[in-house]
Amino acid sequence: MKLRFLSIFAAAALLAACESAPEEKAATSSTATPPVVKQGIVPGSEQDFIANVGDRVFFDFDKYALRADAKSTLDKQVAWLKKYPTYSLTIEGHADERGTREYNLALGERRANSVKEYLVAGGLPAARVKTISYGKERPVALGSNEAAWSQNRRGVTVLSK
Amino acid sequence: MLTRLRLAAAALAVAFAGMLAVAPASAQGVRIDITKGYMKPLPIAIPELFGASPQESQVGQDIAKVVAADLERSGLFKPIDQRAFIQTAAALQTGPRFPDWKQINAEALVSGKAEIGVDGRMRVEFRLWDVFNEQQMAGQLFTATPQGWRRIAHLIADAIYKRVTGEDGYFDTQIVYISETGPKNDRRKRLAIMDQDGENHRFLSSGADLVLTPRFSPTARELTYMSYYKGTPRVYIYQVDTGRRELLGDFPGMTFAPRFSPDGNKVIMSLAQNGNTEIYEMNLLTRQKRRLTNHPAIDTSPSMAPDGGHIVFNSDRGGAPQLYTMDSDGGGVQRISFGDGRYTTPVWSPRGDLIAFTKQKGGEFYIGVMRPDGSDERLLAQGWLVEGPTWAPNGRVLAFWKETPSSERGTGGGSKLYTIDLTGVNERQVLTPLDGSDPAWSPLIP
Known part of the structure; x- marks a missing residue:
C-alpha cells in the first residue's frame, strides 16, 4: 500500500514537470516498486509516451470539456502518435468518488470521448482509438480530498500494439 | 444450500x-399503524x-x-x-x-x-x-x-x-449486492447474494471481472447486472440457480444501469456511445431493442413504475443531474426534482407511491424519497457518501450503501450496507463478510 502510494505520488510529480529530466524522476520512483527497470527510456516505447508526452489529462468536477492544459498534452500525444503509427489506443475515462456509480459511468464515457474526438480532430484515424469508461471504480489517488479527486477525474491514453 | x-x-x-x-x-386484535411517523x-x-x-x-x-x-x-x-x-x-x-x-x-x-x-x-x-x-x-x-x-x-x-x-412483510427475501475488498485503487468486486438478514451468504462471481449494479427480476431467479467481462462493459442476465450468464443484446457501446420491468419481460438500461448516454429498452421475448430518450445529455438510471406505464430516470439535460419521468414509450418527459442539489439513482417504489433517490448537496449525500410528481421530498439518511437506494417489496424499508472517507494512503475508508425505514428513524447495518455496495432487494420469494 505504501509503495503504491509512493509511486503514484512520483507519477504525479512527474506529470507536473514532464519537460524537465523525467528520466531521473522515473528512476527514483521505480526504485520503490520492484521489479526495477534500470535501462533508459527507449524513444517510441510506452515508457517514452508516459514520461515524455504524458498519458493523461484532467477534468474539472462533473465536466468533460478539455481544459487548456489538457489540449496541450493531447497536442503532444497527437504528434508522438503520428511519429509512431503502429500503436492502437484505448482512452479510459474516469471520475472522482463524489458522484453516484451509474452517473459516473456515463460521465467517464463522455470524458473518454472528448479525448478521442480531440485526437481524431488532430489527425489520428478514428479506427485506431477505442474508449472505455470506468466511472469512479478505478481511482489512482487514494485520498478523499480535492487533491486526490483532481487526479482521478482523468482521461488516460493507453497504448497497445 | x-x-x-x-x-x-x-x-x-x-x-x-x-x-x-x-x-x-x-380487523380486531393488537395492531400497529405504520402510516404514522415514529411509533413505539x-x-x-x-x-x-x-x-x-x-x-x-x-x-x-x-x-x-x-x-x-x-x-x-x-x-x-x-x-x-x-x-x-x-x-x-x-x-x-x-x-x-x-x-x-x-x-x-x-x-x-x-x-x-x-x-x-x-x-x-x-x-x-x-x-x-x-x-x-x-x-x-x-x-x-x-x-x-x-x-x-x-x-x-x-x-x-x-x-x-x-x-x-396490515402491510405485507419483507423477511422471506434476498439481497444481491457487490462484495468489495482490497485497496481503493485495486478493489476486487464480486457479485454476492444472501438472505435479507445476511444469512446463507454466497458469492456468485470470482472477482476476476469488475461487476456492478445487480438487480433482481420479479421472480427473484434472475439478475441483471453489468460486467467488464473480457474488458468490455456490458449488461448481462444471470440465472441464480444455474449460474448461467448471458450477454444482453448486441450494442455498439457500453451498456449499463439495467433494471427489469415489473412484468419481467423487458430490461431498461443505458447505452453510452460517442459521448452520449441514452436509455434503451430490450424486450426479452422478442429481443427487439428500442431507444426511449433522444437527447445529447446523460440519460441513465431508469426505473419503471410498478404499473409499467412510466419510467423515472436521471438526466443532466438541465445542466446538473436531476430526476425526470417519462411515459414508458419515451414520450411526455417531465422534470420532477427541483430542490437544491444533485439528484441521481431514482427507484420507483413497488407500491408506486414514492420514488427513492440519492441526493448530493454541500459535500454530503442523502437518501430521500419524493412523490412521483416531485412533491413532498423527505431525506431519510445522510452521510459522507450514501448511495443507491433499493426498496423492500412492501415499500416500507429501503436498503442502500454508505462509504466512509479514506486517508491520503487510502486507509480508513470502507463501504457497508444499511437499511432504513420510511420514518427515517430505524437505520441498521446489514452485516456482510466483506465490504458491500449496490444492494438490490428481491421481491418476496415466490
Whole structure:
C-alpha cells in the first residue's frame, strides 16, 4: 500500500514537470516498486509516451470539456502518435468518488470521448482509438480530498500494439 | 444450500383452514399503524417453538430466534427477553395462561410446535395471540425438509408482521449486492447474494471481472447486472440457480444501469456511445431493442413504475443531474426534482407511491424519497457518501450503501450496507463478510 502510494505520488510529480529530466524522476520512483527497470527510456516505447508526452489529462468536477492544459498534452500525444503509427489506443475515462456509480459511468464515457474526438480532430484515424469508461471504480489517488479527486477525474491514453 | 431451500420451498405447504380457530374478524386484535411517523415498538413474546425431541427442540429454538430477530430489526416490534417468561413452551401447548404474559407486559404472544416425522419431513405450526383480548390472531402450519427451517422462520415473521401492521412483510427475501475488498485503487468486486438478514451468504462471481449494479427480476431467479467481462462493459442476465450468464443484446457501446420491468419481460438500461448516454429498452421475448430518450445529455438510471406505464430516470439535460419521468414509450418527459442539489439513482417504489433517490448537496449525500410528481421530498439518511437506494417489496424499508472517507494512503475508508425505514428513524447495518455496495432487494420469494 505504501509503495503504491509512493509511486503514484512520483507519477504525479512527474506529470507536473514532464519537460524537465523525467528520466531521473522515473528512476527514483521505480526504485520503490520492484521489479526495477534500470535501462533508459527507449524513444517510441510506452515508457517514452508516459514520461515524455504524458498519458493523461484532467477534468474539472462533473465536466468533460478539455481544459487548456489538457489540449496541450493531447497536442503532444497527437504528434508522438503520428511519429509512431503502429500503436492502437484505448482512452479510459474516469471520475472522482463524489458522484453516484451509474452517473459516473456515463460521465467517464463522455470524458473518454472528448479525448478521442480531440485526437481524431488532430489527425489520428478514428479506427485506431477505442474508449472505455470506468466511472469512479478505478481511482489512482487514494485520498478523499480535492487533491486526490483532481487526479482521478482523468482521461488516460493507453497504448497497445 | 439454495437448491435445498428451493426444494423445501416447493414442498412448503401453507395450509391450515379449519384446524386452528383463526381469529374471526381480521380487523380486531393488537395492531400497529405504520402510516404514522415514529411509533413505539410492540412488546411481543416469542418463546421457542415446542419440540419433543432434542432435534425438534433445537429447530424450535432456532426458528424463534430468527423470527424475533426479523421482527426486532423492523423497528416495529420489541421481542421480550425469554428469561422473563413464566409459562413454558411445553405448557403453552395447551393454550396461553394470559395472566403470565400480561404480567411481563407482552401485548402479543407467539406459540408453536416443531415436529420431524419418521419420513424426515418437518411440520411447524405457529399461532399469534392478542394477550389483552385473550384471542388468537393468526395461525399457520408449514411442512418442509428440516433444512428449510430458516425460510419457515421468515414466513412466520412475515405472517406476524402482516397480521399486526396490515402491510405485507419483507423477511422471506434476498439481497444481491457487490462484495468489495482490497485497496481503493485495486478493489476486487464480486457479485454476492444472501438472505435479507445476511444469512446463507454466497458469492456468485470470482472477482476476476469488475461487476456492478445487480438487480433482481420479479421472480427473484434472475439478475441483471453489468460486467467488464473480457474488458468490455456490458449488461448481462444471470440465472441464480444455474449460474448461467448471458450477454444482453448486441450494442455498439457500453451498456449499463439495467433494471427489469415489473412484468419481467423487458430490461431498461443505458447505452453510452460517442459521448452520449441514452436509455434503451430490450424486450426479452422478442429481443427487439428500442431507444426511449433522444437527447445529447446523460440519460441513465431508469426505473419503471410498478404499473409499467412510466419510467423515472436521471438526466443532466438541465445542466446538473436531476430526476425526470417519462411515459414508458419515451414520450411526455417531465422534470420532477427541483430542490437544491444533485439528484441521481431514482427507484420507483413497488407500491408506486414514492420514488427513492440519492441526493448530493454541500459535500454530503442523502437518501430521500419524493412523490412521483416531485412533491413532498423527505431525506431519510445522510452521510459522507450514501448511495443507491433499493426498496423492500412492501415499500416500507429501503436498503442502500454508505462509504466512509479514506486517508491520503487510502486507509480508513470502507463501504457497508444499511437499511432504513420510511420514518427515517430505524437505520441498521446489514452485516456482510466483506465490504458491500449496490444492494438490490428481491421481491418476496415466490
